[in-house]
Amino acid sequence: MVTRASLKGKDDDLHMKEHKRLFITGGTGFVGRHLLPVLSQQGYQVRCLARSATHKRLASLPGIEWIEGDLTEANGWSQMLKGQDALIHLASIHEGSPQLIRRINLTGTENLVSAARLAQIKRCIYLSTITSVDNPKLHYSHSSWLAETLIRERMEDFRILRATLIVGQGDPFLGGLIHFARRWPFIPIIGSGQTKFQPIAVEDVVRCLVQALSEERYLQRTIPIAGPEILSLEQIVDLLQKTLHTEKRKIHLPRRATRVLVSALRRLHIHTQFTSAYFLTKGLFTEAQSVENQFGFHAQSLAEILHSLVEPKSLT
């Protein structure tokens, strides 16, 4: 007997099959490196854009094809996208000159969306940021806002997720803090350390992306995603020290002077463990329980994330 439930099951199967061929940007980045193995394992066929040599470990994943290209170069895009069912757009930069941020985050998105339309792709999943805002003074946040707007206007079937701070294996923020806690005689904290974060595990972001890709209820929605707790930088450091069983002194550094120094070093190609998130004053948080309410599962707490990072093997 064909029941409503079995019909729905068939619809879901059909729906999944219809969106099994994906085009992904940013697959070599932090989130991409966690997403690709999951998609590969779930049987998706993924064509992945990479600017240069591909990530070695990911290169051998079944179902993943790598093609070389740069989002800012408009040529040949629709050919690359031909035959794909959906896009997952992860590529962006958050540091650099305002012109470069705009060129990659906005012009790059424009190129991608135009090519997707030519290739008759309708579905686009875009991982944006909770800081997305219509304020031209905030270059990265504004570029995300403009990219979101473009996708909403031009992609019939968009699904936009706005993430807070994403953490996990290979993220520079927690990775940097772990580095300080293990290798430095003290832990530097920028300013008062009271800037608030609501970190979300990268595995949970991947789960939300896969759900957004495959379930109709996310159609044409823009959804904030965040972890279950809002914590100050100082609280994050305390939790990290507890997990690592260290008791290093916390030393507060002046925000502006440290930022000037870190930027000067970066211009000399000397990279420090200080990521841009350390210098935020406004914080990165949203409503609690957003993952549970919208995606129906418990997002990992920071303690759980830290345990999985620190205990089985060394991160840094």
Ligand SMILES: NC(=O)c1ccc[n+]([C@@H]2O[C@H](COP(=O)([O-])OP(=O)(O)OC[C@H]3O[C@@H](n4cnc5c(N)ncnc54)[C@H](OP(=O)(O)O)[C@@H]3O)[C@@H](O)[C@H]2O)c1
């Ligand atoms: N990480 C977070 O905490 C966080 C929080 C909120 C939102 N997000 C958003 O989530 C998305 C993924 O973040 P992520 O942390 O994975 O970023 P990421 O590690 O910085 O990776 C960025 C990716 O973009 C690619 N890319 C940059 N410029 C490109 C260009 N011109 N053409 C083609 N590809 C280009 C990079 O490729 P290469 O390997 O060639 O450099 C890399 O794969 C981004 O849109 C970001 O804004 C991230």
